[in-house]
Amino acid sequence: MTPKLASESLTILTDLVLPSETNPLNNLFGGELLARMDRAASIAARRHSRRIVVTASVNHVAFNRAIPLGSVVTVEAKVSRSFKSSMEIYIDVWIEDRESGNRNKANEAIYTFVAVDDTGRPVEVAQVIPETELEKQRFDAALRRKQLSLVLAGKMKPSEATELKALFQ
DSSP states (O other), rough: OOOOGGGGGGGEEEOOOOOOOOOOBBBBBHHHHHHHHHHHHHHHHHHHHHHHEEEEEEEEEEEESOBBBOOEEEEEEEEEEEOOOEEEEEEEEEEETTOOOOOEEEEEEEEEEEEEEETOOOOOOOOOESSSSSHHHHHHHHHOOOOOOOTTSSSSOOOGGGGHHHHHH
16 A cells, blocks of 8 residues: 555644634633544545544543634644554644734644444555654654553553653663
């Protein structure tokens, strides 16, 4: 299977925060943001695998900044690394300043998707080729995150988590 550039999966969704999507403080509901991130991540995973994809896990979500009513929100998702049938998707969320147009990072998340066939069985996906320095950092860290997840789930012995052990030696 031919490896693919991380940039080939880049997905950008831009939308406005409407009143029906806000909490009593007039900020975007966290669940609404999660849904937007899930959609963007799904498209990125599908672009990489060219298969049906399903959300396997939400590995990390950081709600660092509230997103106020009327904000222009941009969700950027990109496959950071692939494994046998799974793909880690890194998501950055930006809000645009109404007056200056400057973008500020508001939130980030890491999702895992699995590519499946028409019967729902996992299928192999292409490897990812990182190009930029940020893509390389996220690619390298993805293996550590995967090993940590497997150790916590009891699917890998801590002694086998070589990437994690290397951090402490």
